[in-house]
Amino acid sequence: MMIRMKEKTITKEDIFLKARMISEGVNLQISEDLSPEQYRSWILGKAANAEQVKIPEKLNFDDPESIIALFAEVNKTDISSDFRQEIIFDNNGLRAPVYPNKRSRLDFLIEGENVTVSEDGKSLVTGEFLKRLDWLDEKLSNGLPVSTVLPSMSAAIINVVFNLSCMNFNTNRGCRYCNLFANPISRKISMLPLDTLRLWAKYQGEAIKIAIDNGWRGILAISGGAFAPAQRGEYLERLTLVLDIIKEAIGDKMYDTLPMVYNHYPPEDFSDMYKWKELGINATSFDLEVMDDAYFAAICPGKVAYKPLSYLKKAQEYSVEVFGPLLGTISCVVMGIEPMSCLVEGFDERMSKGILPFPLVFHPEPGSAYEGFRNPTAxxxxxASEKMANSFMKYLLKWLKPAMDRAKETRGDIYEFSAGSTPTTRLSVVFDEIGIRLNKLLGGRSVSELMEGKKKK
Ligand code: SF4
Structure with a gap:
């Protein structure tokens, strides 16, 4: 596969500004283009609405439709699938988050689809303010909006959720920064009945079909909260059930085209990964969250009760055998919790084994145990990002060829490493730093041309 470099000039100043937007947030300026509802939901977050909804003492699992309807109700102001949470810088395509913070010195003015970020009256950058996707308001067959069953979707990812609550969170052992299943419905679910899961999967299938019909092409991430110990043995049956329904909804051809990453607990028996492969999965993301064992135990008390960090690392190494290195075996890491040296050394060690960590900056969510804790500074x-980008470049050439060969065996086009096309997100600047380095390394060549030893243009 040929990957062409797209010309973009990312400067150190742009990266620093993005890091400031992640760290400090932005002071939203009232504008005609921002409706009062939008402003309110941004400021208050989803927790506010959830608290206003009347939740029955006991959920009626004999009526799974009522459970899905309640989910829709508590998530009415959930903006996690709202593309307006990020902007794209005009000059180089950097993506940066929009965290409202009245105390930020960065003013954020919206005019139509354009945004200006300024400080003390001086414009620092202009950008595009992505519109909310209209089709998120289209209706499923039960009359509820598509957004109800696509939590935290983006242009790049749709989460295929195969457990609607997190046992760790419900037993006060949730990861300290996480609020994914903090809503009052999930808190009442300890073991999700299969009928409710089947119905949820049916609506997720409908929603993904609508997304695809509207041009969405991204990665399906198989995720969800932690199972209760008594239910763990059923995980493969549940996974198969959900994926079969999704496949039926979107058709075999499309199902075989979309990349699929398993983003949940590692299995008791690593050889299950070969069964996942048969189901169509072609990458794993066993999220370490932090690199240090002691921090892991302190920050993810529920996860460590299942397995220590060393087990997750072994599972990643097994995954490199099954799904290949780099984008075949990724791992989300929260940066800004543990000391920088742990993070950077851990990143280097994982890269040396072919595992690609995805560092996302610590941003404790409302409703999580660490709500109100400070983000790291810009x-x-x-x-930290510069140091990790150095490690990435150190090991890139070692792993690139086996990774590309493996990608060809599966769904080829998940490979996107070039100067203008790294798997960056709005919450991370590591891959933007890597973009600068790739620019120098490639000098106008494609990655394939680099592998073939062609000279810089
Ligand atoms: S990150 Fe932790 S708390 Fe959040 S859903 Fe996963 S296991 Fe539960």
Whole structure:
């Protein structure tokens, strides 16, 4: 596969500004283009609406439709699938988040689809303010909006959720920064009945079909909260059930085209990964969250009760055998919780084994145990990102060929490493730093041309 470099000039100043937007947030300026509802939901977040909804003492699992309807109700102001949470810088395509913070010195003015970020009256950057996708308001067959069953979707990812609650969160052992299943419905679910899961999967299938019909092409991430110990043995049956329904909804051809990453607990028996492969999965993301064992135990008390961090690392190494290195075996990491040296050394060690960590900056969510804790500073984010980008470049050539060969065996086009096309997100600047380095390394060549030893243009 040929990957062409797209010309983009990312500067250190742009990266620092993005890091500031992640760290400090932005002071939203009232504008005609921002409706009062939008402003309110941004400021208050989803927790506010959830608290206003009347939740029955006991959920009626004999009527699974009522459970899905309640989910829709508590998530009415959930903006996790709202593309307006990020902007794209005009000059180089960097993506940055929009975290409202009245105390931020960065003013954020919206005019139509354009945004200006300024400080003390001086414009620092202009950008595009992505419109909410109209089709998220289209209706499923039960009359509820598509957004109800696509939590935290983006242009790149749809989460295929195969457990609607998290046992760790419900037993006060949730990961300290996480609020994914903090809603009052999930809190009442300890073991999700199969009938409710089947119905949820049916609506997720309908929603993914609508997304695809509207041009969405991204990665399906198989995720969900932690199972209760008594239910863990059923995980493969549940996974198969959900994926079969999704496949039926979108058709075999499309199902075989979309990349699919398993983003949940590692299995008791690593050889299950070969069964996942048969189901169509072609990558794993066993999220380490932090690199240090002791921090892991403190920050993810529920996860560590299942397995220590070393087990997740072994599972990742097994995954490199099954799904290949780099984008075949990724791992989300929260940066800004543990000391920089742990993070950076851990990143280097994982890269040396072919595992690609995805560092996302710590941003404790409302409703999580760490709500209100401070984010790392922009300086910290940039320094750590530069060090991790160095490690990435150190190991890239070692792993690129086996990774590309493996990708060809599966769904080829998940490979996107070039100067203008790294798997960056709005919450991370590591891959933007990597973009700068790739620019120098490639010098106008494609990655394939680099592998063939062609000279810089
Ligand atoms: S990150 Fe932790 S708390 Fe959040 S859903 Fe996963 S296991 Fe539960």
């Amino acid at each position: 300086e910290w984010i940039v320094e």
